[in-house]
Amino acid sequence: MGESGGPGFFARFFLAFGVYFRFLFNKEFARAVLRIGKGASSVMASEAPSIETKPQVAVPPLKEASPDSALQLLGLLQQEGRFIDFIEEDVTRFSDADIGAAVRVVHDGCRKALYNHMITQPVRDEREGERVTLQAGFDASAIRLTGNVVGQPPFSGTLIHRGWRVKEITLPKLTEGHDVKILAPAEIEL
Helix, strand or coil: CCCCCCCCHHHHHHHHHHHHHHHHHCHHHHHHHHHHHCCCCCCCCCCCCCCCCCCCCCCCCCCCCCCHHHHHHHHHHHHHHCHHHHHHCCHHHCCHHHHHHHHHHHHHHHHHHHHHHEEEEECCCCCCCCEEEECCCCCCCCCCCCCCCCCCCCEEEECCCCCEEEEEECCCCCCCCCCCCCCCCCCCCC
16 A cells, blocks of 8 residues: 555556556446546446455555665566557557557567566466455455455455466666666667
């Protein structure tokens, strides 16, 4: 959680990335988001994005996170996949086929950046769609409960997404004085 109780930078970053592509390729989701954005007082339940509820958990004290590593990772995504260029581009003027071709290039580059600097693994080993039971004391930071969350554990439900965790991260060392806020230097050809 961030300073104001909302999601932290990494959570917002990856949520925005996922929502962007869901908005781009899922017409119903895009329609519901547009209605909400226009201040529609009622969105049909079938069109509304699902709202997740969380069980009441004691909130641990918050610590200040340095943005340096996040900025460094964002710089690597830009360097390898032109991620920021893609996000900043107004894609409304391009055909779906053109956007699909660009997504492939961005995907390959961003994947390369992640694979070169991180080892990830699923949070849960079960296959998506399998029934799972969570006993009392489960790690609420690694598992998000959705749907009709009432009562106390054990909870039984269907695994919708296995989740991801970073097993190892090896970001490049930075020289002293390196400005991590420069995600990609301007390029001037002479």
